[in-house]
Amino acid sequence: MPLFHSKPPKKFSLPHRVNRLGELAYNLWWTWNLDSQRLFSRIDPILWETVDHNPVRFLRKVERARLNAATNNRSYLDFYDRVMFAYDQYINKSETWFSINYPHLVNKPIAYFSMEFGLHETLPIYAGGLGVLSGDHLAEASDLGFPLVAVGFFYTQGYFKQHISEDGWQEAHYISQPFEDLPVLPVLNDDVSSNTISVELPGREVLVRMWEVHVGRVPLYLLDSNVEGNTPSDRNLSARLYSGDLELRISQEILLGVGGVRALRCLGYNPAVWHMNEGHSAFISLERAREAVEAGHDFKESLNVICSTNVFTTHTPVPAGNDEFPLWIIDKYLAGLWQQLGITRQEFIDIALHTSPWGEQYSMSILALRTSNGRNAVSELHGNVARKMWHFLWPERQEEDVPIIHITNGVHLSKWLARRLYHLYERYLGPDWYNHIDEPELWDQALNIPDEQLWDVRRHLKRKLVAYMRERARNQWIAGGVHPVQIVAAGALLDPYVLTIGFARRFAPYKRADLILRDVDRLLKIITNTHMPVQIIFAGKSHPDHEQGKLLIQNVYRIVKKSESGGRLVFLEDYDMNLARYLIQGVDVWLNTPRRPNEASGTSGMKAAINGVLNFSVYDGWWREAYNGMNGWAIGGDYDIEDPDRQDEADAASLYDLLEKEIVPLYYRDVNIEGMPIEWMVRMKESIRTLSPQFGNRRMLKEYLDRLYLPAMKTDRLDIP
Ligand SMILES: *Cc1c(COP(=O)(O)O)cnc(C)c1O
Numbered sequence: 001m002p003l004f005h006s007k008p009p010k011k012f013s014l015p016h017r018v019n020r021l022g023e024l025a026y027n028l029w030w031t032w033n034l035d036s037q038r039l040f041s042r043i044d045p046i047l048w049e050t051v052d053h054n055p056v057r058f059l060r061k062v063e064r065a066r067l068n069a070a071t072n073n074r075s076y077l078d079f080y081d082r083v084m085f086a087y088d089q090y091i092n093k094s095e096t097w098f099s100i101n102y103p104h105l106v107n108k109p110i111a112y113f114s115m116e117f118g119l120h121e122t123l124p125i126y127a128g129g130l131g132v133l134s135g136d137h138l139a140e141a142s143d144l145g146f147p148l149v150a151v152g153f154f155y156t157q158g159y160f161k162q163h164i165s166e167d168g169w170q171e172a173h174y175i176s177q178p179f180e181d182l183p184v185l186p187v188l189n190d191d192v193s194s195n196t197i198s199v200e201l202p203g204r205e206v207l208v209r210m211w212e213v214h215v216g217r218v219p220l221y222l223l224d225s226n227v228e229g230n231t232p233s234d235r236n237l238s239a240r241l242y243s244g245d246l247e248l249r250i251s252q253e254i255l256l257g258v259g260g261v262r263a264l265r266c267l268g269y270n271p272a273v274w275h276m277n278e279g280h281s282a283f284i285s286l287e288r289a290r291e292a293v294e295a296g297h298d299f300k301e302s303l304n305v306i307c308s309t310n311v312f313t314t315h316t317p318v319p320a321g322n323d324e325f326p327l328w329i330i331d332k333y334l335a336g337l338w339q340q341l342g343i344t345r346q347e348f349i350d351i352a353l354h355t356s357p358w359g360e361q362y363s364m365s366i367l368a369l370r371t372s373n374g375r376n377a378v379s380e381l382h383g384n385v386a387r388k389m390w391h392f393l394w395p396e397r398q399e400e401d402v403p404i405i406h407i408t409n410g411v412h413l414s415k416w417l418a419r420r421l422y423h424l425y426e427r428y429l430g431p432d433w434y435n436h437i438d439e440p441e442l443w444d445q446a447l448n449i450p451d452e453q454l455w456d457v458r459r460h461l462k463r464k465l466v467a468y469m470r471e472r473a474r475n476q477w478i479a480g481g482v483h484p485v486q487i488v489a490a491g492a493l494l495d496p497y498v499l500t501i502g503f504a505r506r507f508a509p510y511k512r513a514d515l516i517l518r519d520v521d522r523l524l525k526i527i528t529n530t531h532m533p534v535q536i537i538f539a540g541k542s543h544p545d546h547e548q549g550k551l552l553i554q555n556v557y558r559i560v561k562k563s564e565s566g567g568r569l570v571f572l573e574d575y576d577m578n579l580a581r582y583l584i585q586g587v588d589v590w591l592n593t594p595r596r597p598n599e600a601s602g603t604s605g606m607k608a609a610i611n612g613v614l615n616f617s618v619y620d621g622w623w624r625e626a627y628n629g630m631n632g633w634a635i636g637g638d639y640d641i642e643d644p645d646r647q648d649e650a651d652a653a654s655l656y657d658l659l660e661k662e663i664v665p666l667y668y669r670d671v672n673i674e675g676m677p678i679e680w681m682v683r684m685k686e687s688i689r690t691l692s693p694q695f696g697n698r699r700m701l702k703e704y705l706d707r708l709y710l711p712a713m714k715t716d717r718l719d720i721p
Pocket of ligand 1: 127128505580
């Protein structure tokens, strides 16, 4: 079978000598290959920024004269040839880590389902950490050569753009994605109508179109209901991510689960492993059961096979966060299905029934847990929480024997690493370093990097962040319609030589963005100390339907705007992967203050760590496993406090004490003649050395393979004609 079912269009008119730039623009390999980004930016650096690092739009807009200039530039052409050679080697590689280690398994596809994929800021089909994790999963699966194929949604309006009004209120703007600018391709088949599959919703068939994104060597199929022949409301089913409307949500989940299975079948896949990233896609189990029964298999027996080939990753440590539907919705949407499966309504409902204080619900997490033999949480502590939370499904077992393992999340290294650091690591860890990034011994050599060189890069990255933020503030000012104080709040007064703390994530209340503001006077005293000033940058979106999250943003924004803060507190609008990259590379300290144990894992701190940023975080999620006393700072202790108010109080006290007595003095005292903080550098290297191998997602993908994918691959697949 070919790797992909689509080809990049020949729509750009490019000089022949560099015409493969068009091909490169349509494979997201460029998003984690740092040289290939330069291939575009070198042609026209300003345009590259203006088009938000979108090579498809870049090639549509770039002036012919600039392309011609590049074609006449010897050093550019050498560079072009080198990158294209690397690209060909990568894509056509016959031997990968996977094929060398598991040659007999290369024809056993792993299907990976997720409601969101964070691949790059120009493809806004993600809301936050879950999506970024999925996107990183694909990139690393491609690097290792896993036979992985992914399924998700093509949200035509994407996730919203955030604007903050003068009084701190979040406004959400949905922008229809200009299709011709996206690296998304129509699936080509001999017969055009076979681009589309159909899915039953109450009283109608909804047509779903398949699109393809090339993620290195991994194909990602995106489903889209905006198809001629559907009613206007059905055409909007896949327009936006995460609606609060239950019927819209179940419709989307049916499209993803049922439609996703049909899409893969239509393209000729018979996956050996079906991985559900979160419960949104759990209907794949029911669709697989339906097709097995239709092919003449017994329901119970086929369910056994389905369970042994399914893998489910849960990310939700709070019961209320799990996706559930009232039974009337199940009756309305799935009544046809239990008849097709040959079981009763009660038997059907029982598979996923959740009897909770607020009544009987159909739980997508329970459906996924009951129909998957591979189940995992995303950090050690989250594993404990998940086993406790789902103990009632295995009442005969002890809590610690509840069959949910944990595989701690990780991040894709070259996707999040600053280019200059990449080259510094290359120099001191050896030319072959990237092939060994999950080996702790490799990273011991990080201690050999001269402090001055590491510090130089760190300073450069902070200057770059500050320059970028000022530029954004300037453009806001020029665009008009904003009050001057909003320009200050956007970072106009930032100083590239001041200790800088970053806090950026979704504004969900459990993430406690306002914990550091609990004692505003104390905070202002710390940050405005003229000898040892501190600046703090906040960013993050609230779900547009969640008043609480929007109030949190408003609360933070009000304090940011205070003149007493001297412009040293900043709120950046419209957090996305681009802003995330600037922040996790540019700040000195990455702050994370979730209410323990609600942060299942967290990944932004890992991105910061590989870049030499020190973590300052609550003992929760990944940080509880990562902190060793010397590689950052831990807020609070390794225990739960039941009363949330007491917990906030204790954590805030710990936070202020550490900031005042340890972090700030460490940064400003004991500096050498160049202003480099000696002890700080020791911690920075300890953080890079200990965290990079453990929290990169190469370690994570290999764990998924060993502990979940390989056992699933042992099961013989059902014959589905
Ligand atoms: C990494 C990332 C996240 C996840 O951050 P957490 O630490 O899990 O909160 C969210 N949004 C964006 C844009 C990211 O890049």
